Amino acid sequence: MTTNPATESAERPAAQNFPADTRLAQHFDDFRSRLPDGDGSVVRRLEAMEDIQRVGVPNRRVEEWKYTDLRAFLHEAAAPASRPDAATVDAARKSAHVLADVPAARIDFVNGYLADAATLPEGVSVVPLSKALAEAHPALASLDQVEVANGNALIDLNTAFVDDGIIVQVAAGHEIGEVLHLRFINHGNTPFATATRVLVLVEKDAALTIAETHEGHVAAQPNSLVAFVLGDSARVEHVRVNAEGAGAIALSTLTALLGGEADFRSFNLVAGSAVSRHQLFIACQGENARVTIGGVTMIRGEDHADTTLVLDHAVPGGESRELFKTIVDGDATGVFQGKIIVRQDAQKTDGRMMSAALLVSPGATMYNKPELEIWADDVQCAHGATCGELDEDLLFYLSARGLPPAEAEALLLQAFIGEAIELVEHESMREALNALAVKRLENRS
Amino acid sequence: MPAVQETIERVRTLDVDQYKYGFETELEVDKAPKGLNEDIVRLISAKKGEPEWMTEWRLDAYRRWVTLREPTWARVNYPPIDYQDLHYYAAPKKNAAPKSLDEVDPEILRTYEKLGIPLREQEILAGVEPSRRVAVDAVFDSVSVVTTFKEELRRAGVIFCPISEAIREYPELVKKYLGTVVPVSDNYFATLNSAVFTDGSFVYVPEGVRCPMELSTYFRINERNTGQFERTLIIADKGSYVSYLEGCTAPARDENQLHAAVVELIALDDAEIKYSTVQNWYPGDIEGKGGVYNFVTKRGDCRGRNSKISWTQVETGSAITWKYPSCILRGDNSQGEFYSIAISNGYQQVDSGTKMIHLGRNTTSRIISKGIAAGRSENTYRGLVSAHRRASGTRNFTNCDSLLIGDRCGAHTVPYIESKNASAIFEHEATTSKISDDQMFYCLQRGLDEEEAIALIVNGFVKDVLQQLPMEFAVEAQKLISISLEGSVG
Numbered sequence: 001m002t003t004n005p006a007t008e009s010a011e012r013p014a015a016q017n018f019p020a021d022t023r024l025a026q027h028f029d030d031f032r033s034r035l036p037d038g039d040g041s042v043v044r045r046l047e048a049m050e051d052i053q054r055v056g057v058p059n060r061r062v063e064e065w066k067y068t069d070l071r072a073f074l075h076e077a078a079a080p081a082s083r084p085d086a087a088t089v090d091a092a093r094k095s096a097h098v099l100a101d102v103p104a105a106r107i108d109f110v111n112g113y114l115a116d117a118a119t120l121p122e123g124v125s126v127v128p129l130s131k132a133l134a135e136a137h138p139a140l141a142s143l144d145q146v147e148v149a150n151g152n153a154l155i156d157l158n159t160a161f162v163d164d165g166i167i168v169q170v171a172a173g174h175e176i177g178e179v180l181h182l183r184f185i186n187h188g189n190t191p192f193a194t195a196t197r198v199l200v201l202v203e204k205d206a207a208l209t210i211a212e213t214h215e216g217h218v219a220a221q222p223n224s225l226v227a228f229v230l231g232d233s234a235r236v237e238h239v240r241v242n243a244e245g246a247g248a249i250a251l252s253t254l255t256a257l258l259g260g261e262a263d264f265r266s267f268n269l270v271a272g273s274a275v276s277r278h279q280l281f282i283a284c285q286g287e288n289a290r291v292t293i294g295g296v297t298m299i300r301g302e303d304h305a306d307t308t309l310v311l312d313h314a315v316p317g318g319e320s321r322e323l324f325k326t327i328v329d330g331d332a333t334g335v336f337q338g339k340i341i342v343r344q345d346a347q348k349t350d351g352r353m354m355s356a357a358l359l360v361s362p363g364a365t366m367y368n369k370p371e372l373e374i375w376a377d378d379v380q381c382a383h384g385a386t387c388g389e390l391d392e393d394l395l396f397y398l399s400a401r402g403l404p405p406a407e408a409e410a411l412l413l414q415a416f417i418g419e420a421i422e423l424v425e426h427e428s429m430r431e432a433l434n435a436l437a438v439k440r441l442e443n444r445s
Numbered sequence: 446m447p448a449v450q451e452t453i454e455r456v457r458t459l460d461v462d463q464y465k466y467g468f469e470t471e472l473e474v475d476k477a478p479k480g481l482n483e484d485i486v487r488l489i490s491a492k493k494g495e496p497e498w499m500t501e502w503r504l505d506a507y508r509r510w511v512t513l514r515e516p517t518w519a520r521v522n523y524p525p526i527d528y529q530d531l532h533y534y535a536a537p538k539k540n541a542a543p544k545s546l547d548e549v550d551p552e553i554l555r556t557y558e559k560l561g562i563p564l565r566e567q568e569i570l571a572g573v574e575p576s577r578r579v580a581v582d583a584v585f586d587s588v589s590v591v592t593t594f595k596e597e598l599r600r601a602g603v604i605f606c607p608i609s610e611a612i613r614e615y616p617e618l619v620k621k622y623l624g625t626v627v628p629v630s631d632n633y634f635a636t637l638n639s640a641v642f643t644d645g646s647f648v649y650v651p652e653g654v655r656c657p658m659e660l661s662t663y664f665r666i667n668e669r670n671t672g673q674f675e676r677t678l679i680i681a682d683k684g685s686y687v688s689y690l691e692g693c694t695a696p697a698r699d700e701n702q703l704h705a706a707v708v709e710l711i712a713l714d715d716a717e718i719k720y721s722t723v724q725n726w727y728p729g730d731i732e733g734k735g736g737v738y739n740f741v742t743k744r745g746d747c748r749g750r751n752s753k754i755s756w757t758q759v760e761t762g763s764a765i766t767w768k769y770p771s772c773i774l775r776g777d778n779s780q781g782e783f784y785s786i787a788i789s790n791g792y793q794q795v796d797s798g799t800k801m802i803h804l805g806r807n808t809t810s811r812i813i814s815k816g817i818a819a820g821r822s823e824n825t826y827r828g829l830v831s832a833h834r835r836a837s838g839t840r841n842f843t844n845c846d847s848l849l850i851g852d853r854c855g856a857h858t859v860p861y862i863e864s865k866n867a868s869a870i871f872e873h874e875a876t877t878s879k880i881s882d883d884q885m886f887y888c889l890q891r892g893l894d895e896e897e898a899i900a901l902i903v904n905g906f907v908k909d910v911l912q913q914l915p916m917e918f919a920v921e922a923q924k925l926i927s928i929s930l931e932g933s934v935g
Binding site for chain 2: 063344347357359360361362364365366367368369370371372373374375376377381382383384385386387388389
């Protein structure tokens with residue numbers, strides 16, 4: 001593509017000794033010393049860490065991080081968590097409540113370490129990451145195929161520090177009725193960092209509904225990576241909830257590689273953590289794949305929430321729909337960066353991306369950057385972005401009907417985010433998400 | 446879709462190999478030696494007979510420029526420019542301070558005749574009805590050749606002259622405003638321009654005056670291996686109005702030529718400036734050889750309450766365009782507008798857009814951008830809309846559409862929308878189907894179908910602006926007016 005080759009390296013300042021850089025380097029040295037020998041070759045930890053160290057932790061001068069200064073946020077990068085003892089695991093699992101009412105087969109991670117796996121539905125198999133690494137499982141390489149995710153700093157950090165995770169495999173032709181629920185529960189008193197990696201391989205004609213929830217009260221610094229690979233005509237519905245503790249710095253990446261006629265749906269609710277950055281890198285590699293991405297972000301106080309999406313249409317006939325809603329309260333800052341790439345061969349692509357933000361307090365800030373990069377001529381692509389306050393006419397109308405202002409406001413906000421939650425097809429999860437959102441709205445004032 | 450077909454044909458007729466203004470004028474010229482250093486900056490300043498403060502201003506800019514790095518964030522590719530391999534001053538020899546048109550080198554007059562730019566007042570009067578008169582400042586390489594209708598404008602109190610003359614004659618005005626919108630160290634090219642700018646236009650419209658005619662500057666690069674660095678400064682004092690137009694062409698040459706201009710607009714209370722550009726620099730040949738690098742910094746400052754600045758651009762030329770005419774909406778209730786049609790073909794690269802920076806209360810801005818990419822060209826819209834904390838009640842509407850013709854070109858949209866004020870309402874859309882529902886409803890209700898309604902609404906005011914261009918730009922603009930917006934992608 002056409003980025004000036006001379007620019008990339010020239011623009012990125014050389015690594016300097018900022019606290020984020022030195023802390024991460026120190027943590028990495030400590031972390032490596034406790035790893036079993038020889039595992040670096042599979043996930044290329046050293047290479048990834050070198051990449052980070054060469055250019056430094058990205059700051060606002062790096063275009064992809066213009067609105068989220070990772071270097072500043074990782075000023076006090078915490079040390080990696082250690083494997084929790086049985087009592088911690090027990091306490092953590094007892095405290096978990098997000099999507100608890102949704103019937104599901106649950107796999108729990110406590111402080112970034114695989115704790116327990118439920119009995120799995122037929123057709124689903126799970127391999128712990130440690131085993132996969134030891135065996136050099138072929139699926140581990142799938143991440144490299146998502147070209148638009150290459151060189152991303154969060155992925156590099158995850159690669160360097162990853163210590164646990166799983167590979168989930170759904171055998172061809174199996175439609176899994178039960179929800180597979182991955183719970184990431186952070187429990188403790190002092191901040192720690194986690195780096196987890198989950199690979200989800202859904203083979204040809206298979207279908208899976210998967211939930212991924214992140215919760216806890218501790219000011220954790222998770223960096224999670226979930227990579228999906230969908231075979232031809234495979235279907236996945238993915239629901240993610242960020243309900244981390246109020247002081248958490250939640251960094252997450254989702255990648256997806258889609259085969260022909262595959263149908264991928266992903267929804268993310270941000271209702272927690274002081275800082276979050278959720279990245280999605282989605283590559284349509286088979287023809288006529290369908291992508292539906294939704295997101296609701298509800299932030300307040302001094303929160304900072306970033307959603308960054310890159311959608312790569314490489315082959316003809318892809319269809320993508322993205323809808324993101326952000327409610328910014330207090331002195332919080334919302335960020336949406338979305339980019340649709342339509343390559344030369346991707347004729348007949350139909351892409352639509354919308355980001356809408358409501359600023360409900362005078363101190364709120366919203367940054368929107370919806371991008372299109374189009375190289376094919378027979379396509380339909382559109383994006384929209386709005387930001388503003390609640391419509392006074394609507395408020396007046398509701399007040400005239402006798403609703404107190406606070407209730408009227410809550411109703412309008414519910415309706416605003418409801419449109420995005422509607423994208424979730426799984427009924428009980430949709431209801432649970434609505435309930436979570438309403439609860440978050442109730443706690444506004 | 447016949448509308449699309451029509452658009453395609455229109456664009457074909459504007460193809461790069463049909464560039465009409467590629468001829469060269471043989472002239473004896475007075476050139477500065479190649480290269481750039483403090484002596485060259487002093488030489489330019491001396492050639493222009495500038496006072497000491499101006500020389501220092503330039504030297505200061507030069508010293509800053511040496512410390513800067515060329516920006517690389519735009520989506521354009523070009524080999525490194527050797528800034529020491531250029532002549533920074535080139536002037537026709539026979540043009541030493543002509544007192545009247547009769548003293549101007551006839552070769553130059555013939556050039557403008559060929560370009561269709563009327564320089565003789567009586568001819569202009571004979572040919573066109575009085576209400577369509579346009580005062581022209583003709584800039585040839587580094588010097589202004591002639592400025593028409595100066596006397597008549599002076600009677601109205603309007604100052605319209607080459608900027609070199611303004612520095613000598615109106616130093617107080619220049620000192621007060623020069624560099625206040627685009628600071629010396631604003632960016633690499635603006636800083637370079639501040640050091641070596643040679644000519645350009647200066648306009649001052651006094652309080653309460655509606656400028657009696659359109660003002661325009663016609664820029665022509667002629668010399669080989671020269672860069673053109675013009676500087677334009679327009680000040681509309683309280684309650685005044687001025688409409689200014691700019692046109693540009695260059696000979697067809699194999700090597701690339703650099704054009705780095707700075708335009709500063711200042712609108713005080715209740716003033717309005719309308720700035721229109723038909724940019725038709727040589728775009729390079731069909732293989733992408735040659736062409737002008739158009740690296741321009743244009744910015745308007747709505748400094749007063751209720752002021753308004755409107756940019757209209759029709760971009761068809763240049764090998765590379767790097768240009769973001771912007772508005773700083775500082776005064777309460779001020780308005781900014783940006784209407785752009787950018788057409789790229791051959792190997793042209795366009796990275797253009799605008800910035801609307803809302804600082805004052807109840808400020809409004811509107812951005813309409815249409816990019817059409819054909820051949821192997823690249824057409825990028827890059828724009829920023831921002832509302833600062835105290836900019837309450839602001840509004841922006843942005844619509845940018847692009848159309849690709851052929852599968853070897855690229856069209857990209859990179860908007861930045863930053864809101865720090867809850868009462869700021871920003872709407873950005875890149876589909877033709879998402880125009881205000883109310884307007885659509887109204888049109889549909891009147892029996893128009895959806896396509897007609899969209900064409901009516903969007904084309905309506907683009908056309909409105911284009912049609913106000915004066916005669917000499919009309920021919921070119923007319924070709925672009927009828928370009929349909931149907932079949933657009935984002």
